[in-house]
Amino acid sequence: MIVSRREVMTGRVLLVLLMAVTVIPFVSLFVTALHPAGTYPSGLSWPENPQWGNFADAFRVAKMGQLLLSSGLIVLGVVPISLLLGTMAGFAFGHLRVPGHKIGFVVFLLGLTLPFEGIITPLYYQIRDMGLLNTRWAIILPLIGLFMPFSVVWMRAHFVTMPDEVSEAARIDGAGTWQLFWRVHLPLATPALSSLAILLFLWTWNQFLLAIVLVDDPAKRTMAGALGAFQGQWGTDIPLLCAGALLILVPTLSIFLIFQRRFVAALLQGSIKG
């Protein structure tokens, strides 16, 4: 590719600038978190006496251990079930091509752009009538339903690319439909499944609206919901709030940095298909 040196330089400068703009809020959060509790530090100033203890305080007052457990339980409830149900339906629509699969697919497709605010009001009354308000099920069950459109569309897109011959061979060996799905197609779907798992984990962990509407106790919410409550309670103590916000970011950020390649690929594909 022919690229002039001046273009390379402008490219670099621009890229560094954009990265700086992206990172500065994180840096500001970090620096502020080190100032003495209760002060209003200005800008990006490094404190004379960094208060590393703020992180410990925030960990304690935010009951971070409980929060991690709660978010973890919610993720464990949502992600595996969503993966399984989405894959089975994607298999039925994309590979088995059951009668009426086109209509079924379109019904799911319509749910893809639905803003959660559009159903939150009746959902509240429905969850209340089911006796599930203020339990983790109040977040888990609706999230599975809300993730179905994306999961089904995503997995169907994988299954339509699978050649019929794969199933033919298994059928000749006497495999039933369930065995065909479980033994043959599920292992072949691993790449699509792992990307979907990453996206669902992220969307569950960061879910805010359902958490604040359906669960009052921050200790039973998702991380994002808990952070909202933390801000309400400690919003005036800026350094403590910043320390808490950073701590809440640590789990997702570390998982992101470990699996960054997969994450970036999944997020890019995710927005294209979504």
Place this chain on the structure above:
Amino acid sequence: MPHPSTGRRARRARRSRVAWIGWLFALPAVVMYATFVLRPLLLTVQYSFYDWNGIGSSTWVGLANYGRLVTDPELFATIGHAFELILFFSLIPVLLGLFVAATIRGIARSRLATVARTVLFLPQVIPLVAAGIMWSWLLSSTGLANELLSAVGLGRLTRAWLGEFGTALPAVGIIGAWVLVGLCTLLLLAGMSKIDPALYEAARLDGAGPVREFASITLPSLRQEIGVCVTVTVIAALASFDIVYIATQGGPGNSTMVPGLEIYYLAFSEREVGMASALAVALVILVLACVIPLQRFARDAR
């Protein structure tokens, strides 16, 4: 179809046997979707025709809630705000993303670009709530934004950006732009990497500069990616909730009140379930009305 006809016949026979059993595979997904999405969606439509405080009995009011939606200036303004946010959530990230992606296209495989891929994704990974908290602090009266302004001699411009009527909504918009610009840049860059380099070589040999190259090769080839960016960001703008809830709670006054937040307040603080539902229906329709033409536009590219 390349297969011999016997294979096809056998397959068809087998398919009809398997056919209806296959629905058993889709059934659990359908049940969850119907119970927790379709049923509430239909109920939203039903509630929107009633006046109900969520506790007592409800009264049928026909289209009165929708009438109020278009006549009550406070409610109607929320939709206006959502559209104003599109300028920040969509226009800035897409234009800036195009500009940056086109400029760094030549160095897309360098080490710097690999690092950038990770860094630019950070805002996508964190909860929007956290973005809201960070930026409330940056944009506060003693925050970094004002400090930078003072440093370059624009001290008289400093203010509490999220706290004043004139600047609160654009300030919220900037937070959204920050969240989405990295995603758009990387999506567009990925699209650009699929363009045949020979096209650029040919353009260079014909003496085309970067601007000409961008207009006649890059832009037309990116129609699908641009469509995706605009769709994702427009939905984010219209359905915005988390950022506004954290940064301004809709204030000062109602200057940053968006439909999502208004639905929340109406339904759960003011106990106007019918009105909240009418606004919810309007929001769902609004999103579809924006997304469907965008999808058409993107699909025509292929």
